[in-house]
Amino acid sequence: MTASRPAPDFVGYPEVRRGFRALLGARTGVGRRRVPACPEWTVADLVGHLTGIAERVLERHGGAVPVSTASTVPELLDHWDDVGEDLDRRLAEAGGRSGEVMVMDAYTHELDLRAALGVPPPVEHAAWAPSFEVLVRGFSGSVAGRGLPALRLRTTGGSQWTAGAGRPAATLTAPAHELYRALAGRRSLAQLSGLEWSAAPGTWLPAFSWGPFSPPRSPGV
Structure with missing residues (x-):
């Protein structure tokens, strides 16, 4: 491979979360919209998947997952940020490639969400x-x-x-x-x-x- 890794893999994760919030924060009533790239999932299912992945990775890195009953898109986004803030720190401390598959999965799903909402891919993105x-x-x-x-x-x-x-x-x-x-x-x-x-x-x-x-x-x- 001739491309180089410009920064640790985890650095794009907060940007993905911000991207989801920017895409969904101003759009109400899209939680039940289907995501064509993941045809069995709605938008809410997609955010729930990402939140669940974050919880499992946090636990693997020794963190405690906060109890949540989140089910709506705004609630899931808030819970994802709660988990993600602790996870960001732990991934930074772990360094190397820790969390890289999670970041790839999250960024890929941001692209899925953009396609579902008719929003073009970002020109630049840390992930x-x-x-x-x-x-x-x-x-x-x-x-x-x-x-x-x-x-x-x-x-x-x-x-x-x-x-x-x-x-x-x-x-x-x-x-x-x-x-x-x-x-x-x-x-x-x-x-x-x-x-x-x-x-x-x-x-x-x-x-x-x-x-x-x-x-x-x-x-x-």
Whole structure:
């Protein structure tokens, strides 16, 4: 991988929470809206998922989770901040890659929420680079684990990574947001095939199913 990690992975987590509050604080009555990228969830379910993840990570880092009966979106956001403030400190003390998967999950879901609300992705975000690194590592493991030739991943802005082992046999180029969504299981096989490939994409399409991710049957957002 040629991209560097500019800051510890946990630094984007408060920005994700602020992003959710900015998106939802001025919008009433959206708690029951479906999230297309997570079709079984409503907006309230999405926030509840993130709050639950934060509680589990806090407990793993020795923190005490405050008792909560939060169920509405405003209540869940408040509880998430209560948990998150303690978690931010503990992640900072742990350093390294502690919490990086949680941050990636939270940022990916911020993008899901933005898509559900018709709001474009942020131009800049503290969680973007470390989250992208997590996705590239996971995808790279999938490429290598399936015995596929290495693939160069390149954004139209010039950033690039090598997924898999050895010299890349092909290059996949896409705008940064599209490449992120592709690696995070938010693009269908047809959408993946429609990206800019230097070789036939079929060899690498199976690798986009890894960890919790797999391409949706219908076009993703």
